[in-house]
Amino acid sequence: MAEVILKNVRKVFDRDVVAVDDANIEIKDQEFVVLVGPSGCGKSTTLRMVAGLEEVTSGEIYIEGKLVNDIPPKDRDIAMVFQNYALYPHMTVYQNMAFGLKLRKYPKEEIDDRVREAADILGIQELLERKPKALSGGQRQRVAVGRAIVRKPKVFLFDEPLSNLDAKLRVQMRTEISKLHTRLEATMIYVTHDQTEAMTMGDRIVVMKDGRIQQNDTPLHLYNHPANQFVAGFIGSPSMNFIEGRLAVDGDGLRFDEGKISLPLPQQMKGPLAGHADQEITLGIRPEDIHDPDTMGRGVDTITIEAQVEVVEPMGNEVFLYLTTGKSTFVARVDPIHVPEVGQPVNLAVEIGKAHFFDKDTQESLLGSQ
Ligand code: ATP
Numbered sequence: 001m002a003e004v005i006l007k008n009v010r011k012v013f014d015r016d017v018v019a020v021d022d023a024n025i026e027i028k029d030q031e032f033v034v035l036v037g038p039s040g041c042g043k044s045t046t047l048r049m050v051a052g053l054e055e056v057t058s059g060e061i062y063i064e065g066k067l068v069n070d071i072p073p074k075d076r077d078i079a080m081v082f083q084n085y086a087l088y089p090h091m092t093v094y095q096n097m098a099f100g101l102k103l104r105k106y107p108k109e110e111i112d113d114r115v116r117e118a119a120d121i122l123g124i125q126e127l128l129e130r131k132p133k134a135l136s137g138g139q140r141q142r143v144a145v146g147r148a149i150v151r152k153p154k155v156f157l158f159d160e161p162l163s164n165l166d167a168k169l170r171v172q173m174r175t176e177i178s179k180l181h182t183r184l185e186a187t188m189i190y191v192t193h194d195q196t197e198a199m200t201m202g203d204r205i206v207v208m209k210d211g212r213i214q215q216n217d218t219p220l221h222l223y224n225h226p227a228n229q230f231v232a233g234f235i236g237s238p239s240m241n242f243i244e245g246r247l248a249v250d251g252d253g254l255r256f257d258e259g260k261i262s263l264p265l266p267q268q269m270k271g272p273l274a275g276h277a278d279q280e281i282t283l284g285i286r287p288e289d290i291h292d293p294d295t296m297g298r299g300v301d302t303i304t305i306e307a308q309v310e311v312v313e314p315m316g317n318e319v320f321l322y323l324t325t326g327k328s329t330f331v332a333r334v335d336p337i338h339v340p341e342v343g344q345p346v347n348l349a350v351e352i353g354k355a356h357f358f359d360k361d362t363q364e365s366l367l368g369s370q
Helices: 045-051 093-103 109-121 139-148 167-184 197-201 219-224 229-234 268-274
Strands: 004-013 018-028 032-036 058-065 078-081 156-160 187-192 205-207 212-217 240-249 253-256 261-264 280-285 302-314 317-324 328-334 343-351 354-358
Touching: 004 219, 018 045, 018 093, 018 212, 032 197, 045 058, 045 078, 045 156, 078 139, 093 109, 093 139, 109 139, 109 167, 139 167, 167 187, 167 197, 197 219, 197 253, 205 219, 205 229, 212 219, 212 229, 212 343, 229 280, 229 354, 240 328, 268 354, 317 343
Parallel strands: 032 187, 032 205, 078 156, 156 187
Antiparallel strands: 004 018, 004 058, 205 212, 240 253, 240 280, 253 261, 280 354, 302 317, 302 343, 317 328
16 A cells, blocks of 8 residues: 655755645555645655655655655655656667666566556657657656656656646646556656646645645645635636625624625625624635626525626636726636626626635634635
């Protein structure tokens, strides 16, 4: 069982740069876990500690139940795929893929079997005699993955492997890596700053910020129940809209723009918000929870807001509207039925039952993340 466990893992560089602070993560056998967060949040350092490329400052890392803190990378039974592919330029694709096995003194026939099997899986049989410079970015990426596959490791580690590819190829390789995960039945840990990659690939997502884990959950649970404002804003595109306001004294509704805008609260939210009456809070509404009222089915709890259209971005299957109402600006992601003109006032239906509420100071969700 190739499970990976991080217990109270901390990494400090140069005495005072805390790259990772008290990380606790349990990755199950055959799970695909994505570490995601903005640049500098500590995700690569976390991965490199699992690989053994960085020492942990304190805490423990276990692979298959075995403490690996003092075990060198080559003995951890992991394979890592890097962003820059790290291929040897003077070697052919075949030699690049065979290299790790040769170092480990595998018999020639076994090396040949493994390289050809990996080439088959990745569809690069025709490229085996080429050198890396004669390959496209996507082909190089496949070779880098192939080099990991031939090792048949217990755990695959990916550090932003798709960053250097163009958008279309990135989507294609994303699917290929997901398929590979199913086919190889391996444990995979994948680092990215791209929330779409995280959402589409991960069985579970660990969101990090400033070296600390913000939330560790399934993609849909993260999306529907973000633990705090950072996670809420990071997951989803375009990002969730945040509007600051004050809960009414009676806890019945929200007031914005010095009370000029008033929103009633749905029944199910009054309980959790009751303790926050008369407090400043941040309301979060996802762009996809704002609709053209004409497209709304019956029975959905909505409130109508009037807004001014500032920018219209037609995406084909949907339209992004950048809007203002009072002092607030927000984005709506609506069906392309009645596309309004810039400057036009519009009425929009907000699904208030899907709204999120955050403490203005701690930024924690007032509805909890369960
Ligand atoms: P990116 O997406 O930009 O790679 P990241 O989330 O992977 O970012 P890390 O590379 O893990 O972040 O870095 C976390 C923090 O640790 C950053 O503040 C970084 O500057 C610092 N750091 C990383 N490696 C070193 C190092 N070798 N020496 C000193 N500080 C480092």
